[in-house]
Amino acid sequence: MKRFFRRAAAPVLGVLLFGGIAAKSLAEPSFSSEQVDLMAAACANCHGTDGRLVGSVPALAGRPAEVLEARLLAFKHEEQSDTTIMDRIAKGFTDEELAALAAHFAAIDPDGDDDSQAEQEPQE
Ligand code: HEC
Numbered sequence: 001m002k003r004f005f006r007r008a009a010a011p012v013l014g015v016l017l018f019g020g021i022a023a024k025s026l027a028e029p030s031f032s033s034e035q036v037d038l039m040a041a042a043c044a045n046c047h048g049t050d051g052r053l054v055g056s057v058p059a060l061a062g063r064p065a066e067v068l069e070a071r072l073l074a075f076k077h078e079e080q081s082d083t084t085i086m087d088r089i090a091k092g093f094t095d096e097e098l099a100a101l102a103a104h105f106a107a108i109d110p111d112g113d114d115d116s117q118a119e120q121e122p123q124e
Helices: 009-026 033-047 065-076 086-090 095-106 114-120
Strands: none
Touching: 033 095, 065 086, 065 095
């Protein structure tokens, strides 16, 4: 009877995992949405939850990903003179992580409800 269950799950799991990784790498350089969410949480203190704060700190939500990425890379590589803090923050991330963060905030609807974020993750 035991034989019936013998390792039946292992190949299935392998295919699922491998398939998931292969599909991901076609889009962004292989960050899970959980990883990006964790990185983005570090921005919320200043930019507001989901980057929707409007005030002295610039809003991020819904801005074009190319613009956000270019600004983050400029902060990181000290090509941006009008910076108080973002230069130091951007240095804590790789260029790929900054690109993923830019895509994350660009995909958020600036007028959306707080609980609508799940539908707005970039292509899963
Ligand atoms: C300590 C507060 C603080 C944190 C944390 C923070 N930011 Fe900022 N951010 C700012 C301020 C202030 C500016 C305005 C530029 C400056 O003074 O450096 C800014 C500017 C920016 C800009 C440029 C926006 C524009 O319109 O030019 C981007 C993009 C950005 N931040 C992304 C991020 C991301 C992504 C994170 C998380 C990894 C993050 N920030 C974390 C305070 C913060």
